[in-house]
Amino acid sequence: MPRYRTATPADEPALHALWAAAFPDSAGTVALLWGRDPGRHARTFLAEDGGRPVSVLHYQPRPIRSATGRPQRVGCLGSVATHPDARGRGHVRRLLAAVTEAMTADECAWSLLFTGTPDVYRGAGWQPFTAPVLSGPLAAPGRADPGVAVRRATSADIPALRALRDAYDTARPLTTVRSPADWRRRIPVWYGPPAAILLAEETVRAGESARAGEAAPLGFVAVRPTGPHEAAVAEIALARGREREAAAALLRAAAGHARAAGATAATVHLPADPAVTAALPRLLARATAGTTAYGMARPLLAPAAEVTATVTAPGAVHWYGDSF
Incomplete structure (x- = not known):
């Protein structure tokens, strides 16, 4: 049976291998940025099956300005990966439930992610927003x-x-x-x-x-x-x-x-x-x-209307250099 837990330092080689299997073209960047988060282990949630991690995601709290310009603590979700031979088993859905609870306890006002597969996250409460290009x-x-x-x-x-x-x-x-x-x-x-x-x-x-x-x-x-x-x-x-x-x-x-x-x-x-x-x-x-429409947001402690106002505000932008 799969086991769902947070990561430990001993998991790092296996997580690097998982990202390499899921993202062969960008695994190095994912692992490098993840490794630069000092609190990464407690904020990394994984599904373990057969003695190895088969699915993972990570969040990092970041100060992001609201529609009024006031910085808010936002749970930025990234490094989401499932091994190709473990997909379709509900691992990400269970990990999203766990990380939502953790981000709320961590006093994050809302959560932000960027993805090309929005349907994975809609059912867990994230909603897409658009940006001009x-x-x-x-x-x-x-x-x-x-x-x-x-x-x-x-x-x-x-x-x-x-x-x-x-x-x-x-x-x-x-x-x-x-x-x-x-x-x-x-x-x-x-x-x-x-x-x-x-x-x-x-x-x-x-x-x-x-x-x-x-x-x-x-x-x-x-x-x-x-x-x-x-x-x-x-x-x-x-x-x-x-x-x-x-x-x-x-x-x-x-x-x-x-x-x-x-x-x-x-x-x-x-x-x-x-x-x-x-x-x-x-x-x-x-x-x-x-x-x-790569951006997705989910209210946690902040009202939904406040989050919507932020991601749709005139002039709002999330710079590529702040990717996670």
Whole structure:
């Protein structure tokens, strides 16, 4: 008979093998991120059958902004896998019941997950929500913006990137309040090569408040390949008061970066902020609007209406770099 329990350190090799069997193309990323959660064992639920884990899921509490911009404790559910030879036996359904109880006891206001198989979760109380997406062929190369330089960010730029992100997302619904550990442990995983973070800077002129020649950060954009000839713009942050010029330079540079990697088209997962909308022709020759429905939410301690207001709020976005 199957046994349902939380994980222990001794389970780690078997869990890595399970993820490798279930996700042959992304098991390394799943295991790496899971291994960077210090409290992972108590928050990992598994089904054991025949002396081995055959199904698993994991949650991590994350501070996510509500529709009013107030951070809430949210149970983010991921690493869900069932071995191919153990599917169809109700393991995930039982694990979802256990993790729902655990997240509620952990004082999570609601739960968030992203999936391409929503029917697995509907019966356990999660409901899908949509997010806007634009797609189209890449725009032709354009002239560089005078006074603004765009380069690939390095680990030395993390303080600047963090400051830009914190200011841009001060009250944006559905965004995660990133910690220093997130920047060290998670962002390098999601935006490491072949993905890239491009940083826009303005050279400070003599006589201004900063030292002459010092580069002032204006914003950043994250670009990642999604196929042989396609890229995605997965995140953006723009300095206050400089949004339009930063967005224009960044989206032009994003198109150039994607083109250099062999892409001919791109998808854009960004909120329709005025500066982003105005700069889109720098990235896409023509844009086709659509929606995705990968996100799912389940109320726990928060009222259902409050959760719905968060995931459907104007400008709400969950950045790819906060994936779990």
